[in-house]
Amino acid sequence: MSGGVEWALHCCVVLTSIEEPVPATKLAELHDVSASYLAKQLQALSRAGLVRSVQGKAGGYVLTREPASITVLDVVEAVDGPGQAFTCTEIRQRGPLATPAESCTAPCPIARAMAGADAAWREALRAVSITDLVQDVVSASGPPAMARIGAWLTTPEG
Amino acid sequence: MSGGVEWALHCCVVLTSIEEPVPATKLAELHDVSASYLAKQLQALSRAGLVRSVQGKAGGYVLTREPASITVLDVVEAVDGPGQAFTCTEIRQRGPLATPAESCTAPCPIARAMAGADAAWREALRAVSITDLVQDVVSASGPPAMARIGAWLTTPEG
DNA sequence: GGCAAGCTACTCGGATACACGGTGTCCGAGTGCATGGGG
DNA sequence: CCCCATGCACTCGGACACCGTGTATCCGAGTAGCTTGCC
Numbered sequence: 418m419s420g421g422v423e424w425a426l427h428c429c430v431v432l433t434s435i436e437e438p439v440p441a442t443k444l445a446e447l448h449d450v451s452a453s454y455l456a457k458q459l460q461a462l463s464r465a466g467l468v469r470s471v472q473g474k475a476g477g478y479v480l481t482r483e484p485a486s487i488t489v490l491d492v493v494e495a496v497d498g499p500g501q502a503f504t505c506t507e508i509r510q511r512g513p514l515a516t517p518a519e520s521c522t523a524p525c526p527i528a529r530a531m532a533g534a535d536a537a538w539r540e541a542l543r544a545v546s547i548t549d550l551v552q553d554v555v556s557a558s559g560p561p562a563m564a565r566i567g568a569w570l571t572t573p574e575g
Numbered sequence: 576m577s578g579g580v581e582w583a584l585h586c587c588v589v590l591t592s593i594e595e596p597v598p599a600t601k602l603a604e605l606h607d608v609s610a611s612y613l614a615k616q617l618q619a620l621s622r623a624g625l626v627r628s629v630q631g632k633a634g635g636y637v638l639t640r641e642p643a644s645i646t647v648l649d650v651v652e653a654v655d656g657p658g659q660a661f662t663c664t665e666i667r668q669r670g671p672l673a674t675p676a677e678s679c680t681a682p683c684p685i686a687r688a689m690a691g692a693d694a695a696w697r698e699a700l701r702a703v704s705i706t707d708l709v710q711d712v713v714s715a716s717g718p719p720a721m722a723r724i725g726a727w728l729t730t731p732e733g
Numbered sequence: 734g735g736c737a738a739g740c741t742a743c744t745c746g747g748a749t750a751c752a753c754g755g756t757g758t759c760c761g762a763g764t765g766c767a768t769g770g771g772g
Numbered sequence: 773c774c775c776c777a778t779g780c781a782c783t784c785g786g787a788c789a790c791c792g793t794g795t796a797t798c799c800g801a802g803t804a805g806c807t808t809g810c811c
Contacts, residue, residue: 418660418661419754419755419756420662420755420756421755421756423661423663423666424666426685427666427667430685438783440782440784441783441784446670447671447672448666448669448670449666449669449670449673450666450669451756451757451758453757453759454756454757454758456785457756457757457785457786459784460784460785460786463784463785470784470785471764471783471784472764472782472783472785473763473764473766473783474764474765474766474767474780474781474782474783475766475782475783476765476782476784477784478784489685489688489689489692502660503576503580503581504578505581506578506581508581508582508585508606508607509585511606511607511608512604512605512606512607513604513605513727514605514723514724514727515607516716520715523715526707526708526711526712527581527584527588527647527708529711530703530707530708531647531700533699533703534696534697534699534700537695537696537699538695538696538699539692540695541688541692541694541696542688542692545691549684549688550684550685550688553684553687554684557678557681557684558674558678565672566672569671569672577793577794578794578795579794579795596744598743598744598745599744599745600743600744609795609796609797611796611797611798612796614745614746615747615795615796618745618746618747621745621746628744628745628746629744629745629804630743630744630745630746630802630804631742631743631802631803631804631805632741632742632743632803632804632805632806633744633804634743634744634804635744635745636745
């Protein structure tokens with residue numbers, strides 16, 4: 418899995434602390450990561466419609482939806498792509514004992530098992546929303562944690 | 576995910592059709608894949624203890640356990656390694672608002688969500704055994720399917 | 734005919750090149766805000 | 773005092789190198805079985 422997923426999720430959590438646009442550079446120095454590379458992940462979120470980018474002097478990124486309606490799966494699919502991890506090569510249709518293509522109406526058992534596991538994985542990620550992550554943060558670091566982040570984001574210099 | 580997983584699973588299914596050792600070259604030409612690369616996957620299965628390799632003229636690979644006790648998860652972990660797909664970088668401990676290390680007793684919410692999804696994925700793969708895959712094959716291609724494979728493996732030339 | 738030594742051929746196992754996707758970086762296009770001048 | 777044109781600084785967006793992991797391959801070490809010669 419792409420490491421940028423972690424950055425993107427942290428950014429989504431941070432963006433819930435404020436309504437104004439936050440530039441990528443701010444998010445980068447807040448997390449102490451490469452600004453250029455983080456921009457790539459944010460662009461992916463923008464293409465997926467999870468965040469909206471506003472340009473100009475006071476521009477940046479804003480969440481488009483309520484945090485409760487954004488799931489972790491949304492972010493993962495936006496950054497890593499919607500493709501499945503496992504792809505069936507149809508080995509059963511190759512070799513001297515290849516099964517004819519007309520008998521391959523149903524997917525091969527291996528592909529089915531993998532697809533089932535992938536569905537379970539996605540379902541688990543779909544069950545967690547950005548709001549849930551924020552709730553866990555305030556439970557661990559105290560209620561003013563998110564407020565401190567929002568305040569830091571508004572200060573001119575980091 | 577590594578593409579060799581698919582090859583390894585097909586090999587495990589094929590190995591259930593016969594008790595004698597099957598060389599890697601036979602498995603390769605049966606599936607019409609690279610023999611050298613398939614050997615690497617079989618070595619991984621051997622290191623994990625799922626198959627046993629016998630050397631010499633009539634050597635090859637044999638399953639060590641009953642197919643019903645070998646799960647798809649076993650094969651996946653043997654080939655792709657036991658490591659998780661997602662690894663937490665502990666971003667929360669970096670940057671100007673880093674949370675102190677003493678407050679990080681519990682894993683961060685993002686890592687927990689990912690770990691939960693990974694557990695669900697593994698559980699789904701653990702629920703499917705090689706025997707289940709074989710049963711699906713005979714249901715789709717008819718009872719003599721596995722017998723044909725076993726017969727082909729015993730013929731001198733492919 | 735039985736047995737043992739030697740040979741052969743076949744097997745696995747690890748060490749070795751190549752390629753592609755993820756990682757990281759950079760600069761150009763576009764836009765909203767601030768400023769200064771005019772009415 | 774209000775409005776508008778101008779400039780600017782800041783933002784995103786996509787295009788460009790680099791590296792690590794997976795992909796593919798090869799050759800050497802080792803062993804079981806067959807052959808052959810001898811007793």
